[in-house]
Structures are given as structure tokens and as C-alpha cells.
Amino acid sequence: MGELGDPTPAPRVRKRVASIQDVAERASVSIATVSRAVNKPHLVSVETAERVRIAIEELGYRPNRFAQVLMTQRSGLLGVALPDIHGEFYSEILRGADAEARRLGFQILVSASPAHPGEGEEAGGGLGPALGLVDGLAIMVTEPDERLLDTLRNLDVPLVVLDAHLGLGSDVVFVDQEPGSREAMRHLLELTPPQDCFFVGGPQSNFDAQARAKVFDEELRRAGHAPRPDQVTFREYSMSWGERWAHETLGVRGLRRIAVFAGNDDIAIGIMREAQALGLIVPRDLRVIGFDGSTLAGLVRPGVSTVRVPRDDLGRCAVRALVARVQNPDDDVVSLRLPTSLLLRESSGPHE
Amino acid sequence: MGELGDPTPAPRVRKRVASIQDVAERASVSIATVSRAVNKPHLVSVETAERVRIAIEELGYRPNRFAQVLMTQRSGLLGVALPDIHGEFYSEILRGADAEARRLGFQILVSASPAHPGEGEEAGGGLGPALGLVDGLAIMVTEPDERLLDTLRNLDVPLVVLDAHLGLGSDVVFVDQEPGSREAMRHLLELTPPQDCFFVGGPQSNFDAQARAKVFDEELRRAGHAPRPDQVTFREYSMSWGERWAHETLGVRGLRRIAVFAGNDDIAIGIMREAQALGLIVPRDLRVIGFDGSTLAGLVRPGVSTVRVPRDDLGRCAVRALVARVQNPDDDVVSLRLPTSLLLRESSGPHE
DNA sequence: TCCCGCCGTGAAAGCGATTACGTCTTGGTC
DNA sequence: GACCAAGACGTAATCGCTTTCACGGCGGGA
Numbered sequence: 138m139g140e141l142g143d144p145t146p147a148p149r150v151r152k153r154v155a156s157i158q159d160v161a162e163r164a165s166v167s168i169a170t171v172s173r174a175v176n177k178p179h180l181v182s183v184e185t186a187e188r189v190r191i192a193i194e195e196l197g198y199r200p201n202r203f204a205q206v207l208m209t210q211r212s213g214l215l216g217v218a219l220p221d222i223h224g225e226f227y228s229e230i231l232r233g234a235d236a237e238a239r240r241l242g243f244q245i246l247v248s249a250s251p252a253h254p255g256e257g258e259e260a261g262g263g264l265g266p267a268l269g270l271v272d273g274l275a276i277m278v279t280e281p282d283e284r285l286l287d288t289l290r291n292l293d294v295p296l297v298v299l300d301a302h303l304g305l306g307s308d309v310v311f312v313d314q315e316p317g318s319r320e321a322m323r324h325l326l327e328l329t330p331p332q333d334c335f336f337v338g339g340p341q342s343n344f345d346a347q348a349r350a351k352v353f354d355e356e357l358r359r360a361g362h363a364p365r366p367d368q369v370t371f372r373e374y375s376m377s378w379g380e381r382w383a384h385e386t387l388g389v390r391g392l393r394r395i396a397v398f399a400g401n402d403d404i405a406i407g408i409m410r411e412a413q414a415l416g417l418i419v420p421r422d423l424r425v426i427g428f429d430g431s432t433l434a435g436l437v438r439p440g441v442s443t444v445r446v447p448r449d450d451l452g453r454c455a456v457r458a459l460v461a462r463v464q465n466p467d468d469d470v471v472s473l474r475l476p477t478s479l480l481l482r483e484s485s486g487p488h489e
Numbered sequence: 490m491g492e493l494g495d496p497t498p499a500p501r502v503r504k505r506v507a508s509i510q511d512v513a514e515r516a517s518v519s520i521a522t523v524s525r526a527v528n529k530p531h532l533v534s535v536e537t538a539e540r541v542r543i544a545i546e547e548l549g550y551r552p553n554r555f556a557q558v559l560m561t562q563r564s565g566l567l568g569v570a571l572p573d574i575h576g577e578f579y580s581e582i583l584r585g586a587d588a589e590a591r592r593l594g595f596q597i598l599v600s601a602s603p604a605h606p607g608e609g610e611e612a613g614g615g616l617g618p619a620l621g622l623v624d625g626l627a628i629m630v631t632e633p634d635e636r637l638l639d640t641l642r643n644l645d646v647p648l649v650v651l652d653a654h655l656g657l658g659s660d661v662v663f664v665d666q667e668p669g670s671r672e673a674m675r676h677l678l679e680l681t682p683p684q685d686c687f688f689v690g691g692p693q694s695n696f697d698a699q700a701r702a703k704v705f706d707e708e709l710r711r712a713g714h715a716p717r718p719d720q721v722t723f724r725e726y727s728m729s730w731g732e733r734w735a736h737e738t739l740g741v742r743g744l745r746r747i748a749v750f751a752g753n754d755d756i757a758i759g760i761m762r763e764a765q766a767l768g769l770i771v772p773r774d775l776r777v778i779g780f781d782g783s784t785l786a787g788l789v790r791p792g793v794s795t796v797r798v799p800r801d802d803l804g805r806c807a808v809r810a811l812v813a814r815v816q817n818p819d820d821d822v823v824s825l826r827l828p829t830s831l832l833l834r835e836s837s838g839p840h841e
Numbered sequence: 842t843c844c845c846g847c848c849g850t851g852a853a854a855g856c857g858a859t860t861a862c863g864t865c866t867t868g869g870t871c
Numbered sequence: 872g873a874c875c876a877a878g879a880c881g882t883a884a885t886c887g888c889t890t891t892c893a894c895g896g897c898g899g900g901a
Contacts, residue, residue: 154645156857167881172859202621203559204857207886213618228580235574235601244619247599249587266565267596269554293506508887519851524889556887559856
């Protein structure tokens with residue numbers, strides 16, 4: 138039961154600082170007038186306003202936000218819960234979110250929710266007790282998680298879901314994996330027969346990974362080939378997984394002239410590096426397309442073709458939607474789709 | 490004066506949710522007892538505690554954090570103000586800070602302070618009105634800024650300064666540029682005469698840039714050469730600045746067999762890319778060492794030697810120091826130094 | 842038997858703001 | 872000259888919680 142309590146009991150810390158009372162006395166008015174002078178200046182006479190202004194100045198008064206918030210029930214804080222805050226991907230979502238929030242007069246409370254909140258931990262998207270401090274929550278959920286869903290259902294603040302359709306009636310902002318993925322696959326299939334195409338994905342439980350794999354599957358069938366099990370693998374979003382896969386496939390199995398649709402750029406780069414280490418030439422022996430449009434993909438040699446994801450738009454739109462809902466709870470629920478598109482570089486070979 | 494007001498006046502939003510009152514009634518006790526049952530369970534009888542527990546459960550009660558915070562004057566929020574939240578550098582500081590905060594039961598409020606807060610904007614390190622919500626502030630300041638200093642002096646919460654000595658009597662956590670820089674310079678000077686060494690830095694006003702330039706200067710003199718003006722340049726931390734510099738120096742001026750100490754890895758990589766585009770061989774025609782220990786530096790070919798900066802330690806230690814101060818305001822002021830060290834790769838040539 | 846102290850509890854005083862409501866001037870209208 | 876609306880301001884309720892203090896009951900030592 139103690140879990141409901143104060144996070145860190147400790148002696149008080151804040152210095153004694155001027156309150157609205159002090160200002161009121163110094164300006165010889167009531168606290169109500171001070172409040173009005175500050176928030177609704179048109180309700181007080183100019184002389185009074187000036188007296189109050191001076192008193193505030195002299196006392197260095199700043200309204201106690203806690204008290205304000207207790208009255209107004211609005212903190213100006215927005216929770217943004219991401220699976221992780223590390224890496225270019227999340228970092229840019231965050232940047233977009235932060236910029237937009239700032240523009241709208243809000244502040245962001247980030248939370249890197251541990252991918253699988255351990256037993257005993259509250260879910261709540263990782264914002265522990267701070268969940269109670271936000272005016273709204275934007276949460277990105279990449280995997281199904283019943284406990285989390287439950288928490289989200291019981292939330293008493295507006296919610297925006299990023300990148301997943303959870304079936305709770307909240308607003309949703311998502312990047313549509315499909316157009317980019319399909320472009321990528323069609324491009325690969327132009328030069329490579331479907332039986333030589335591979336999908337090397339992230340964690341299988343991951344929504345995005347599934348969406349990308351689905352397109353892979355569809356396009357192969359569309360090209361008249363039902364994918365073999367070895368053509369689709371899942372593991373994790375990392376360079377080392379790419380390297381391992383390449384080692385296995387290009388090294389051990391010795392395959393050549395294949396095309397790979399990688400789950401993200403890290404994987405793609407891992408694959409390419411291993412291929413190069415094996416003495417292969419990209420894109421001659423191996424064509425590869427990544428996903429995310431990371432900076433890195435453009436810096437390695439050869440440049441890695443990739444599916445561009447509007448990362449900061451994602452953050453930006455999420456916050457915009459959230460603020461809209463916070464301010465207008467009764468607006469219609471929106472579902473915002475951000476498209477992806479293929480960005481061609483050398484790694485996937487010639488294109489015309 | 491309106492600036493003191495609510496960030497976004499708007500109708501109330503939160504659903505009506507069970508208060509401590511409701512719980513008290515349902516459990517047939519006073520609100521005092523409910524509060525005790527929740528926060529100091531040892532002060533109530535087990536039977537009462539149980540009744541309260543059940544009532545809470547049934548009502549789905551969660552204490553109103555705003556009210557709690559108003560009483561206790563502790564929000565469990567820590568402000569972390571960085572010049573930017575983008576890029577690996579800040580991203581990792583943030584990650585360290587977040588992890589540590591979470592461990593200590595706090596939550597982080599990030600703020601990407603605009604480098605130069607425009608006129609009219611409050612300084613406050615970018616956390617606008619939210620500054621009033623945090624229990625403490627960790628701020629990284631990279632450039633001198635009187636207005637900011639002033640705000641910081643008048644702060645009524647504990648402060649920790651990152652990476653700069655501002656002379657306000659606050660705790661400081663900083664990475665010591667020197668050891669790594671010195672190592673780097675000595676390494677360069679082993680194979681390259683001082684008159685052929687260059688420093689290509691970030692913004693001149695930047696503290697770090699100055700510190701690194703200082704070591705460059707010292708080591709050159711130590712090697713018996715007073716640096717010419719053209720050997721030290723400042724601009725910005727970006728790849729394109731590196732490219733421009735290299736274009737100028739290697740392309741236009743046509744210098745060869747020079748050694749560059751770059752202000753950070755981005756610059757170093759930019760220089761290297763331009764050099765390669767010019768058909769030069771690194772490290773034969775150009776030796777270069779970067780700064781930051783970024784991932785990217787290890788991924789390009791040839792690998793870029795760099796000065797490793799303990800980024801997440803920086804965030805972690807800052808938060809640790811801040812929490813310490815929040816909880817023990819009267820502890821001695823600490824100044825924590827995090828060392829840097831050289832990480833050798835191919836770009837700076839052979840070393841033995 | 843009496844007294845003291847402890848334990849469990851409730852009543853009430855804040856914390857620092859916002860705001861509904863009421864009072865008192867003023868000045869304009871008829 | 873009476874009436875009324877508008878303007879300026881004060882009183883007090885309220886937000887939801889924590890915490891001090893006082894009180895009643897009960898058990899143990901003298």
C-alpha cells in the first residue's frame with residue numbers, strides 16, 4: 138500500500154519564498170486582487186495593477202505552481218512514454234515532441250518505459266507516480282502487453298497512442314509502414330527473383346516488425362513465390378544481429394546475389410559490414426534495404442537504401458493531438474497516418 | 490505580467506475521480522486515517538488498514554499528486570536542461586540521467602533550452618513555468634550567458650551545473666577535457682611536426698571548445714612551436730563544417746601530411762570524408778582525431794580515433810548529485826570530475 | 842485502586858493559489 | 872433626486888491532501 142505514497146520522504150527543502158499573501162500585504166490589497174492582477178489584468182484598475190506589480194517585483198514573487206495546479210487541475214505537463222530514449226530514432230521523436238510542446242506552452246515529461254515492466258513495477262508507461270502530474274499521456278507501444286493496456290484503460294487523463302492500434306478508443310498517430318515497405322520490396326524484386334529475397338527483422342512480437350514482414354510476404358506471393366521459412370527471420374534491432382545473420386547466410390551457407398529487406402538500418406548496416414568483411418561487393422553480391430532513414434545509413438559506404446520514417450513528425454503530431462484533446466476533450470477521436478517512402482542509395486543497386 | 494499565469498487557460502479536463510474523502514467515507518474512518526494508512530501504515534491498526542485498502546481498491550483511488558505535492562513541497566521531479574536533446578551526445582546524457590533518476594524514485598523533466606533564449610523569452614533553462622514544478626535543476630551550460638546566470642542565482646531549488654564552473658556556489662559535475670585532449674595531442678605530435686597540426690573546433694564561445702583549443706595551444710608550444718592563427722579555427726559542431734574546412738585546407742590550399750585535432754567526431758568525420766572525396770588516404774595524407782567517442786566514429790572507414798567522453802556517467806552523476814542535495818541541502822558542495830581518455834583507431838595512424 | 846503512558850483515531854489547521862459572490866463607489870439616465 | 876449598471880475590490884469557499892494536537896480507552900506498575 139505504501140506504493141501510493143511519496144516517492145522519497147525527506148525533510149523539506151525549498152527556501153521560504155514570498156507567497157501571494159505577502160504580495161497582498163505589501164501592496165495593501167487582498168490576495169484575490171493580486172491573483173486577478175496577475176491572471177486577469179483587465180479586472181483591476183491600472184493603479185492597483187501597478188502597485189501589485191511593484192510588490193511582486195520587490196518580493197521576487199512567483200506563484201506557487203503546485204497550488205495553481207491544485208486549483209486549476211492543469212499542470213502544463215505532458216507525459217511521453219517511449220520504449221527507450223536512446224538512439225536516433227527515439228531521440229528525434231522526442232525532439233519533435235519537445236519542440237511542439239514548447240510551442241504550445243507545455244512541457245514534456247519523458248519516460249523510458251522498461252520494455253517489459255518487471256513484476257511488481259507499476260506499468261503506467263514508466264512514469265511512476267509522476268503519471269499523476271501530467272495533463273495527458275502520449276505513449277508508444279511496440280508490443281502487446283495486457284497489463285499495460287489495463288493501466289491505459291483506467292487512465293484519468295487524455296491518451297494518445299503512437300504507432301499502434303490498441304482498440305481503446307483513444308487518438309492514434311502512426312507511421313504507415315506499408316507504402317515505404319512496398320516500394321522497397323518492389324524495387325528489390327525488380328532485379329532479384331523472389332526466392333532469393335530475405336527479410337531480416339527485429340523482435341517478432343514487435344508490431345512494426347510484423348507489419349514489415351507482412352508486406353514482404355505479400356509482395357513475394359504477388360511475384361508468384363510463397364516464402365520459405367528461411368526467408369523470414371526475426372531477432373532484434375541491432376547491428377550485431379545483422380552481422381550474425383549475414384555470417385550465417387553469406388558465410389556459412391554461402392549464398393550470393395540475394396536481396397535483403399532489413400527490419401531497420403542497424404540490421405542492414407550490420408549485414409553489409411559482414412558482407413564486406415567476407416569480401417563481397419554490395420550491391421553486386423548482396424542488395425540490401427534498411428528501414429528508418431537514419432543518418433548513419435547515409436554515411437556508410439556504400440550508402441544504404443532505406444525507408445524514410447518521419448520521426449520528428451511523429452513526435453510533433455502526437456503532441457499536437459494530445460494537446461488538442463487536453464484542451465477539447467470532446468472533439469472527435471482522430472487517427473493520424475504518417476506515410477513512409479523509399480530512399481534509394483547504392484546498397485540496393487541500380488534503379489531505373 | 491501575464492507571463493506568470495497559467496500556460497494554457499482552458500476548461501477543466503480530468504474526470505471526476507475518487508478523493509481521499511470518498512475513501513474515508515466508504516471505510517468509515519476519517520481522512521486522516523486514510524492518509525496514515527497509505528503513508529504510514531504502522532500508525533494504524535491492521536483491521537483499519539485492511540478496510541481502507543479495500544475501499545481504495547473498490548474506488549480505484551489514487552492520491553491526487555498535486556495536492557500531495559502542495560503539502561509536501563516535493564514533486565519528485567527533476568529538471569534537466571540541456572542545450573539540445575538531439576544527437577547521440579545529449580541523448581546519452583539523458584539516458585544516464587533518466588536511469589539514475591528512476592533508480593532514486595524521481596522523474597525527469599527535460600528541457601532543450603534554446604541556445605540563446607531570444608529576447609522576451611524567460612531564460613530559466615528552457616523549462617518555462619515548469620521550473621516551478623521541479624525539486625531541483627541540473628543544467629548544462631556551454632556558453633557564458635549573464636541573463637541565465639541571473640536566473641540561476643535566484644533559483645529557489647537546488648542546482649547542479651554540468652560541465653562548467655559558473656562561480657555560483659552550486660555543485661558541479663564536469664568532464665575533464667584535459668587528459669584526453671593532451672593524450673590526443675601528444676599522439677599527433679609523435680608523428681607530425683607541430684607546424685603541421687591544426688585544431689578545428691566548435692563555436693568559439695563554447696567552453697569545451699576553448700578548453701580543447703587551450704590544450705592544443707599548450708602542447709604545440711611545449712613542442713617548441715607557437716601556433717599560427719591559421720592553425721586554430723572555430724565554427725560549429727557539424728560534419729559540414731569539417732567538410733568545408735577540409736575543402737579549404739586540403740583542396741584549395743593543397744596541404745598534405747597534416748594532423749588535425751577536431752572539436753568533435755562530427756567535424757572529424759566531415760574532414761575525413763572530404764579528404765577521401767579529394768582522393769587522399771587517411772591517415773597517410775591526413776591524420777585526424779575527434780572528440781566524444783561517438784558510435785559513428787567507430788563505424789566509418791577508417792575508424793576515427795577519438796577522445797572518449799563518459800556521457801551517461803555525466804547524466805548519472807548529475808542526477809545523483811542533485812538528488813543528494815535535494816535530500817540533504819546542507820551537505821558540502823561537491824565538484825565531481827569525470828576524466829576523458831584517448832581511444833585510438835586508424836584515422837590517426839600507427840602508434841607504438 | 843489509581844495513575845501514567847501508549848495506541849488508534851478524529852477534528853481541524855494549514856499548504857497557496859483561484860474564483861463565486863457580495864459590497865461599495867461611481868456615474869449616467871430619466 | 873432616485874435608480875441601476877458597471878467597475879473595483881474584499882470575503883470566504885474550495886481544491887485534496889498531510890500533520891499536529893487532543894481525546895478516549897486500555898494495560899501495567901505502584
